[in-house]
Amino acid sequence: MTTASTPKGERRRQALVLAAAQLLAEGGFDAVRHRAVADRAGLPLASTTYYFSSLDDLVSAAVEFEGRQELAAARECLAGLGDERLPAETVIDLILDLLLGSRSRDGGVEPVLLRYERLVGTPRRPYLAPLIRELNAELQELVREILERGGVAGGPEQVRHHFALVDGAVVNALIESDPDPRGAARRMLSTQF
Helix, strand or coil: CCHHHCHHHHHHHHHHHHHHHHHHHHHCHHHCCHHHHHHHHCCCCHHHHHHCCCHHHHHHHHHHHHHHHHHHHHHHHHHHCCCCCCCHHHHHHHHHHHHHCHHHHHCCCHHHHHHHHHHHHHHHCHHHHHHHHHHHHHHHHHHHHHHHHCCCCCCHHHHHHHHHHHHHHHHHHHHCCCCCHHHHHHHHHHCCC
16 A cells, blocks of 8 residues: 555645646646645645656646536536526526636636636647547537537537637637626627527
8 A cells, every 4th residue: 555545645645636726727737836736735845746757647637626626516506407498598607617617707807818728738738638538528518418408409519619609709809808708708609599
């Protein structure tokens, strides 16, 4: 049995993953550094290399943690809405939370900009590709379910169509220095309902 497989070791590893996920959400890939993660977790610097073979391994764990947390929160929210048909506003909010992050609900550019910087920066990190494909497949399936619960056909093309609408609206809002990119995406999605 290694130290990482003990309850204390697992708690420390999880504290490092949580700290890395928080830093990733707050500052993108560049914010996730061994020292910053250890400081945020309140653990010695050496713990980052003890529990993770590399910084890439730590970043992967943070990306997976954040992605799975967001998917789980959306599934829980969807389950709590009962079995009735969802109103368009609820469908739009659920989709925007999934694509832009729930932090985008408070408005402003920063949470959306950080999320898009991470998305665009992901191809420069090929070690993340399999994980991103897996999370994206789960994301697409969940959006399909949300669309269907809202009475909208949710085949693969429809899901990609909604993703493209949101992405296009957000990128244009960022280019135009719109202070509310989520609002721009909301307006674009609302044309579909």
